[in-house]
Amino acid sequence: MGSKPKLYYFRGRGRMESIRWLLAAAGVEFEEEFLETREQYEKLQKDGLLLFGQVPLVEIDGMVLTQTRAILSYLAAKYNLYGKDLKERARIDMYTDGTLDLMLMIASAPFKAPGDRDEAYATVTRRAKTCYFPAFEKILKGHGDEHCLVGNKLSWADIQLLEAVLMVEELDAAALSDFPLLQAFKTRISNVPTIKKFLQPGSAKQPPPDRHYVETVRRVLQQ
């Protein structure tokens, strides 16, 4: 195990993208092994690295971690992006569970049949605009001068909300038009230097899924 965290996943967003975002925002360099073949996946299983037979898998600090949320909360705590006390952590967990739900709806859409896919994208965009974005707009409104979702300090919740906002905007460019505080939030968090760098071309940030990505996931997982 090297000194940099090593990520094992497909060359695409899926469940790994939020992990990439969090590491990048924390200014941590990482390595990636992209799964292209069934053999790579079977080797990870044979080596006993996949606890429940699933990726994302991250090697970090001498540990072999799976389960997306467990990985994210470890990183958030390690890099001081997880609030100052248990109450702040509970709020960060609540907000990040929400944005993970939203992003998983988007990530699962490309695996649906073509007709169902468009319907899934329409549903998720609608849910974002009628449920998730109003909730975050209200949270920001209640904060007065605070510039972040929790405790006036950048946290995992801010980083993941920006990720979710940008994903929804890829589906509907005007998605934030009714949410002025979220628009300002987006600008503010996008300008955090480490995040700004991650948003530049050539970073580890992955593009939206294409047919090759969907076929690779199906081939590797035999689904």
Ligand SMILES: N[C@@H](CCC(=O)N[C@@H](CS)C(=O)NCC(=O)O)C(=O)O
């Ligand atoms: N709860 C797990 C779910 C992981 C998961 O479903 N991973 C998929 C790829 S995105 C997988 O490895 N599927 C293979 C399988 O379940 O056999 C997490 O959040 O990490």
